[in-house]
Amino acid sequence: MNVNNAYLAAVGVKEEQYPTNELPEIAFAGKSNVGKSSLINALVRRKALARTSSQPGKTQTINFYNVEESLYFVDLPGYGYAKVSKSERERWAKMIDDYLHTRQTLMQVVLLVDGRHEPSANDRQMLDWIRSFGYEPMVVATKVDKMGKQQQDKALKLIRQSLSLSSHQLFPFSALNKSGLEDIWEAFDQMLAAVAEGSE
Ligand SMILES: Nc1nc2c(ncn2[C@@H]2O[C@H](COP(=O)(O)OP(=O)(O)OP(=O)(O)O)[C@@H](O)[C@H]2O)c(=O)[nH]1
Ligand SMILES: [Mg+2]
Numbered sequence: 001m002n003v004n005n006a007y008l009a010a011v012g013v014k015e016e017q018y019p020t021n022e023l024p025e026i027a028f029a030g031k032s033n034v035g036k037s038s039l040i041n042a043l044v045r046r047k048a049l050a051r052t053s054s055q056p057g058k059t060q061t062i063n064f065y066n067v068e069e070s071l072y073f074v075d076l077p078g079y080g081y082a083k084v085s086k087s088e089r090e091r092w093a094k095m096i097d098d099y100l101h102t103r104q105t106l107m108q109v110v111l112l113v114d115g116r117h118e119p120s121a122n123d124r125q126m127l128d129w130i131r132s133f134g135y136e137p138m139v140v141a142t143k144v145d146k147m148g149k150q151q152q153d154k155a156l157k158l159i160r161q162s163l164s165l166s167s168h169q170l171f172p173f174s175a176l177n178k179s180g181l182e183d184i185w186e187a188f189d190q191m192l193a194a195v196a197e198g199s200e
Contacts, residue, residue: 001067001068001070001095001185001188001190001192002042003044003045003067003068005067005068005069005170006026006044006046006049006065006066006067006068006073007049007063007065007066007073008049008062008064008065009066009118010060010063010064010066011061011062011063011064012062012063012064012099013052013061013062013095014095014098015098016100018062018064018099018103019064019066019072022105023066023069023070023071023072023074023105024070024071024072024105024191024195025064025069025071025072025074025103025105025106025168026071026072026073026074026107026108026110026188026191027073027074027076027099027100027103027106027108027109027110028040028073028074028075028076028109028110028112029076029079029096029109029110029111029112029126029130030057030078030079030081030111030112030113030123030126030142031078031079031080031081031113031114031120031123032056032057032058032077032078032079032080032081032120033054033056033057033058033061033078033081033096033144034111034113034114034142034173035056035112035114035142035173036050036059036075036076036078037050037051037052037058037059037075038050038142038169038175039050039112039140039142039173039175039184040065040073040075041075041175042178042181043067043073043184043185044067044073044175049065050063050065050075053139054084056078056081057077057081057083057084059075059076059077059078060077060092060094061077061095062074062075062076062077062095063075063086063173064076068160070192071107071188071192072105073136074099074106077092077095077096079093079096079126080120080122081093081141093095098105100129100133102187103105107191107192108136108138108162108191109130109133109135109190110138110139110140110188111123111126111127111130111135111137111138111139111140111148112139112140112141112142112160113140113141113142113163113171114141114142114143115141115142115143115144115146115147115148115152115155115156115159115172116155117144117145117160118158118159118162119154119162119163122132123163124162124163125173127139127163130176136167138169138170138171138187139159139163139165139169140171140173140180140184141155141156141159141170141171141172141173142174142175143161143174143175143176144172144173144179144180145174145176145177156172171183171184171187176181
């Protein structure tokens with residue numbers, strides 16, 4: 001999709017606040033600071049539509065971005081950030097869990113992992129959840145610009161093994177130089193086409 005128009009349509013901490021027009025949704029999950037908001041900005045070709053920060057814990061609500069009146073990108077708070085209080089973390093976890101469980105229009109949950117590191121127990125748990133709900137795994141490995149080619153190949157292999165992914169389920173990406181962006185859009189366009197076909 002060629003995006004010219006995207007805007008923040010709703011901010012939700014509970015179901016009553018989610019958008020009610022039934023567009024397909026793609027949600028982005030992953031640990032704090034992994035690059036969820038940065039990926040959304042790259043996908044909609046905007047520098048700062050979704051707020052980003054070098055400090056983990058920036059996104060604290062569920063943010064729905066309307067893309068070309070055809071779908072929503074859903075920016076979720078990150079998990080696993082030790083510096084926020086336990087009660088706050090539990091509140092975020094419940095918010096994410098409620099959203100993922102109740103949302104009928106959710107077409108895909110994309111898991112983001114840091115391309116440089118072996119996925120954590122939380123990452124594996126999130127992917128288990130994604131699989132258990134019947135979504136085909138789609139994992140974006142972020143920040144690959146921070147590695148050389150050889151290091152990247154090695155790191156991606158480790159991620160694939162650790163999460164039992166086939167190579168077409170893992171998408172290396174850099175928000176810095178936008179490498180990998182087209183492949184991600186292509187996967188989304190295919191999903192959207194399948195959804196449109198199913199509703200005819
Ligand atoms: N070099 C590089 N930096 C990145 C990349 N993606 C994100 N960053 C940086 O990583 C930091 C966190 O990015 P965000 O997009 O705010 O991360 P987030 O996952 O939304 O974080 P929370 O909202 O706290 O959960 C920012 O300083 C970004 O500029 C990337 O691909 N390459
Ligand atoms: Mg964020």
